[in-house]
Amino acid sequence: MTRLALTGADGFLGWHVRVLIRVLGWPEPAVVGRADLADADRFAAVVDGADRLLHLAGVNRGDPSDVAVGNVELAAAVTRGMRRCRRPPGRIAFANSVQAGNGTPYGDAKAAAAVALASVGELDDVRLPNLYGEHGRPFYNSVVATYCRVLADGGRPEVHTDRELALVHVTDAAARLIGAPDGGSWDATMPELRIGVRELADLLAAVAAGYRAGDLPPLPDRHAVRLFNTYRSHCFPAHYPLPLVRRTDPRGDLVEVVRAGRGSGQTFCSTSRPGVVRGEHFHLAKVERFVVLRGTAEIALRRVAHTPDVIRFAVDGDAPVLVDMPTMWSHRLVNTGPGELLTLFWTNDLFDPDRPDTYPEPVESGTRQTVGAPG
Incomplete structure (x- = not known):
């Protein structure tokens, strides 16, 4: 069985990775905490002997300069720790972004982080689009989480700019990062849902309106089911029974x-x-x-x-x-x-x-x- 080590284990993507590992029956992952990232020897002690290191920790929001510096420093901490390992992981899977190298502080920092990680091991550079899913942090992880939280609280989502989104369910991203085998309720090819922001807001609002009375929305495909499950995660447990x-x-x-x-x-x-x-x-x-x-x-x-x-x-x-x-x-x-x-x-x-x-x-x-x- 594959033995994993991961940074960012307590984050949105990290939690879904840990759940999927449990589904597969793989050993519990070695978790790299903040203190381990700050000390190369501690980092090496945690990840030494792992088959694959998943670098999921990142800075997604905040002042642009802090976001840029934070992502570069996290990658630097990983490279320092990897160089101290006696048996370093044979592969590094990096939760990168489709924005990498796009000229923004965030995008350029993610690109620089990938270069640094590639210097210490075989890199699986996974470019992730917008991720959504259960228990996402509103106003931080995704617009889906934000809209679901607003609707669960009885509000109405506000659409300031309408544009097309490419959405991937976070469990599919987790499957891609860990190299999960086919055959379960996940898809490591990361099938996308392309939807406009306003269409998304209207869809989720319709789901919420019916569900307040216990009605179930149409669930014709995998993304419809997963969007509904995402909304339900923001209703639980306060809205039940x-x-x-x-x-x-x-x-x-x-x-x-x-x-x-x-x-x-x-x-x-x-x-x-x-x-x-x-x-x-x-x-x-x-x-x-x-x-x-x-x-x-x-x-x-x-x-x-x-x-x-x-x-x-x-x-x-x-x-x-x-x-x-x-x-x-x-x-x-x-x-x-x-x-x-x-x-x-x-x-x-x-x-x-x-x-x-x-x-x-x-x-x-x-x-x-x-x-x-x-x-």
Whole structure:
């Protein structure tokens, strides 16, 4: 198995890289922290013997001169540390930018960083366009993160300049950087979505408007699914659970649990005996909805490779609510009542045993703290 070392492990791209490594079952990466970058001997001790070094750390925002100096200095720190290694990584994958060498302080600094890194090893110079994806930092990582955050907070995105964007989902960029094999919910060819800024704002606004009522948007392709998952990541956990309307007449009750615009997918029910646990896994792209229709249960979730905190929702079939599982969060459902639990599930795609997009991961992991128990 490939052993990786990486800088920028706690950043947006770094977190997605670590999740994908876990999906692949590769060893946990050696993480190069700020203190390691500042000390060449410490750097060498961390990365020595790794197969591949991923240089993900960078400075993307701020004063132009600080951005330029920051990116050059980070590359210089890596080269100093590499020269101290007894068994340096055989390959360096650099999270570069399509703006490299474009005459701006940022672009020229990224180009200079690539030259420096190439002097100490075989360089895989990966020119990345605009990346988007779950848990991006608004007003920093991408316009997608910014628009999703504004909409999740009830606002309306502002479009100051309309231009075409080339967007790549961050998991696909992670797959390209680590050399992930084909066959999963990722695509290392980094397929782009080309979309105008105004069109993007209108698309996300339409998604948000419907989703406030629990409606699912059309999900015709991979980017539609991933944009929806990105928006949902900014809604979780504050917007959940979402109440459902129960309609009653002399015949009984009716609850609409899935309203999907031009959508497809798979709906199924399960029963669970008292104390039974279902789940203990996460998904990279699958949209999955839980609705308890009879009995009581606890839905528990933890963000993978990020925090030990567990978020909990107490749900009751007498007051149906929906909870959509965010991607890259391990989740489970536990019957907490004395009788049988009846749960309805919906996913946006049909189950494929060859590509299940389901990865085992316990919710309880290490020290934990309950940070939310709405419902």
